[in-house]
Amino acid sequence: MTDQHPDLDALRAANPDHWRRATAIRALTLDAVAAANSGHSGMPMGMADVATVLFEKHLKFDASRPEWPDRDRFVLSVGHGSMLLYSLLHLTGYPEMTLDQIRNFRQLGSITAGHPEYGHAPGIEVTTGPLGQGIANSVGMAIAEEILRERYGRKIVDHYTWVMAGDGCLMEGVSQEAITLAGHLELSHLIVMWDDNGITIDGKVSLSDSTDQKQRFKAANWDVIEVDGHDPVAIDAALTDAKKGKKPTMVACKTHIALGSSAQDTSKGHGALTDEKVIADTKRAYGWDQAPFEIPADLKAEWEAIGARGSEARAEWEVRFADLGQGKRGEFERTLRGDPARKLSATIKAMKRQLAESQPKVATRKSSEMVLEVVNPIMQETVGGSADLTGSNNTLTEGMGIFSAENRAGRYIYYGIREHGMAAALNGLALHGGIRPYGGTFFCFTDYARPAMRLSALMGVPVTYVMTHDSIGLGEDGPTHQPVEHLAICRATPNTNVFRPCDTVETAEAWELALTSARTPSVLALTRQGVPTLRTTFSNKNLVAQGAYTLADTTEGKRLVILMATGSEVEIAMKARDILQADGIGTRVVSMPCWELFEAQDEQYRKKILPPGPVRVAVEAGARMGWDRWLFGERGKRDKGAFVGMEGFGASAPSDELFEHFGITAEAVVKAARAML
């Protein structure tokens, strides 16, 4: 039936009330896209029936309290269909989603951006648009729900994550990482509604894909249900069934993109329908005769009743929540706000005090583990994991427990060889609330995780990426595994704090900042190889918070040289300083563990740390890109600067030999400084 041109009159006649409600979505979509003269009409037109049934009969929400923690999450993975979401939020009565906002679709300053942007308005659970991300974020959301349900009980946490995904989402590789992880973990509260419309931008899906999606999901341990995506009764039954399974469920919704328009079932229908006649004809076919943006009052009231459908459940939940013990309630609220544990600061300080004594020589990945060992016990909201490099990333600490289908109390996730899926899941864990996630892989595989890491930054979610093996210092694995440009990549990305600590003390301070961050993700670039403790004096203050600071200064005479370094190269800078100072050349070493935080300091502080006058040498086992800013860009006076680092890709050899081979040594730093004096 659904392969033929559907009979709209018959559909309307069969379920007139439903039809009218769904048509409101379609009409608002047509009007908003026409007004913006851009956007995507076809997906909301095709999935309006499924969305209507979902919101009317299944989604647990209360439009007046979008932040209700036990609401169902609705993820529009197919983000270009943003007007579907905006229409639903407007119709059901989310206060901020006014008709004016709909009218200003895709305009500067409106909350109705081209793709849903997290933070623009309540009800937008996640930023989507880059395909495949939403479905992968939803895995993290569903994991968060399982963990918190286990911790607080079904009376407090018991909700579903509903995802709308398109062919694009399912073609993206990250979707495979997501669904295999979800299937393995048996995330039964995760339901994906696949908009099976057979169309992509280039034409029919059959131009580029022949995948049996249903078989594919079954192979990933999912339940699969098929449904006619324009039959509200069938949809209702399918969504009802979907909630019953013990596995995640994929509901394949056979739909017609741009339903009822002349562009139906074509790639033209995927984009913006802006032709006046097409719009008029389509509305006529719907039996819709309202003026643009006009929703009849009774219909709006129907929709608002749907928006209020969950208010009773929400009120009951509040009573149950009030009945929780004060301790649990406080913990729930604190972790939902994202506040760190009260003990965190004191714990880090105690650790630093101890480190000033013990002065370990360890890899900073090991330092990171030492921090996690004291932090994880006092912050139950941390959920860690690694993309199959647990023993290398040092991300698992005692007592966390492994999260699995059998153990929902576990706080550590074996993500498998799925860096991208992991990063997207971390976003979902953070977005859900109540969880502060971190995940590890090799720094070089930032490349795989990139699309999701960018979204952490864009959404402003405080995920922590534990990126070990952060330079040629990893040695024999060679150039495929040796990051060179990755510090530049992360630093070029807005709203991302990139920490490259030089020792255990800086690692502890970096972790403290990561764990207290409210709206900025953190990347910890950590060594494979051992480094000495360089901050040998206890400091009450978190010096990494200033981004850069003077680690060692000129002891006598004029300051002629400033050496700037991060991570494992701070040790090299310190050795170079020893040589220079021995020759009577006054030398300061500035450790720069976080450029972004240094940039955020006032000019006075920056000038204090990097005063004009001395020649500057930067040393970092990575690409030069970005260093000129600190070598030259902030000067008030003519000075000279040089960079000691990588010019190309690395090589396969023992670490020490590589530093020699690529000339990243104290001697090279000394030579560069001398050449300018």
Next chain:
Amino acid sequence: MTDQHPDLDALRAANPDHWRRATAIRALTLDAVAAANSGHSGMPMGMADVATVLFEKHLKFDASRPEWPDRDRFVLSVGHGSMLLYSLLHLTGYPEMTLDQIRNFRQLGSITAGHPEYGHAPGIEVTTGPLGQGIANSVGMAIAEEILRERYGRKIVDHYTWVMAGDGCLMEGVSQEAITLAGHLELSHLIVMWDDNGITIDGKVSLSDSTDQKQRFKAANWDVIEVDGHDPVAIDAALTDAKKGKKPTMVACKTHIALGSSAQDTSKGHGALTDEKVIADTKRAYGWDQAPFEIPADLKAEWEAIGARGSEARAEWEVRFADLGQGKRGEFERTLRGDPARKLSATIKAMKRQLAESQPKVATRKSSEMVLEVVNPIMQETVGGSADLTGSNNTLTEGMGIFSAENRAGRYIYYGIREHGMAAALNGLALHGGIRPYGGTFFCFTDYARPAMRLSALMGVPVTYVMTHDSIGLGEDGPTHQPVEHLAICRATPNTNVFRPCDTVETAEAWELALTSARTPSVLALTRQGVPTLRTTFSNKNLVAQGAYTLADTTEGKRLVILMATGSEVEIAMKARDILQADGIGTRVVSMPCWELFEAQDEQYRKKILPPGPVRVAVEAGARMGWDRWLFGERGKRDKGAFVGMEGFGASAPSDELFEHFGITAEAVVKAARAML
């Protein structure tokens, strides 16, 4: 049977000659890893039987002529098992893979890097290590074979692509993009041998995955065969069957990682077995009593006979090739060498001459299409495609034909929504030889393609990435689709030419450079929005080849200002210059379409273009990262500089409004210049 501890004596007794040959691989692996004190022993030990049968009975190759164009391609997607490949190359007699190289496994300067590095030695068809890449590269190789087979006939091109992939490869999302594309295209000459050993670094696969891989591949339109990976007779039968199918075939090889050692079937066995006793015990279990690195002469002779097995077929092929018409032979050889068509230079010049007349105002993505329209007809080796954005990337030109299961003559590929899979396939197309591939997506989705783009650069394959919608200039789609940091990302990557042309003339020159590049991939960052022709005077020389050049100079008086810009912002710089010049402020505009090529010029040229003295303003609708180098880093004198560009993410609004909103305007440039004068 294979789930139990295998009886090595029984295996040996059943096929003693095979066993001895396979053991040579295992012994060399153990010895090399022990000598390096690092590496991965388990995979070569587990897959030695499959590899032995493959090389002995199926792989078409001639060790004495590794570059024979019609050889089968062997792709070790599971790159950490590099000793498997090195052992095979050594044993079969590839001249460069000497025993000394094996002894120097993972040492500086050896060709036996930790992971196989393309270019280090003949027989290494591709750089692998980042998991999932090899299987995705192989799709491009198999496409290349289909296209060339169609073009030159079975007598000249008729070979298979054999891939060894592990659980890691199959968990990576890119593998899904690869296998669904391969299945859709019915690449029957592609055979993947899955090392089904049930082990990853973190432990058993069952810790992180429950996927039914066989069902998954079937869902992707593959044939699937299962085999005991230690039974040579069964392996031979399976590989024989694999070649017969009309679809790509996945051979699930049930194996024991680190076979025969105490670490067998454990994650410990995945890594380096270096304990002397373990090695001795394992060799004893194998019945191997040679000294380290010692291969008995008769056994080496057996292996060398395998290496020479294809020499007759190769000689016959050479006769057939000599029989090809001279034109076809010349074309085959030229494209294999990667030389551009002889007509290319004249064609580009003719186009430039015509552009000086017509001076079109078009988006540079359209300019790119105009170039492809004249280039594709004269260079039959170009194979284009897009990740489902054909009409937006402007990558398809008339007469290319669509490559599909039915049409192997097509030169255009609908890659679907698979940016990562596309980029990896582009690498494979280029690596195969005879093809010069390009592929398009939105510049922002560089993020998805990143892991493969890095490998283009590391391997030095001249892939061209057509990246359109290169800034906030794309408008309403908003920050998820607006690149900000992506120019910095590409520029920070070694051996990558990043072109951001300002008009059609520069686009033509950039394409000429991309199409003549031998060892460097090119990224073309192209606008969505229209830009005027700014190079209005015909130049015989390719000015983009110098990286940066003076587009317009001070007309009278002293040169006080230099404006540097790329792409769509060159127009802004030109407008700013008009304003400044009108005020008597001498101003030069430097167009910098390719930083890398500018950096490669001698200092004299660089100083000529960017002389000390004038204040400098850089304008680019992207992140500042990297610009300080040109603002300050190359000066001999104290000067001032400013950057006009993006500080954070973009927004959703019409393009013109965004440039205003983010202050990327001629007025802002003028203001920045004035402030420094």
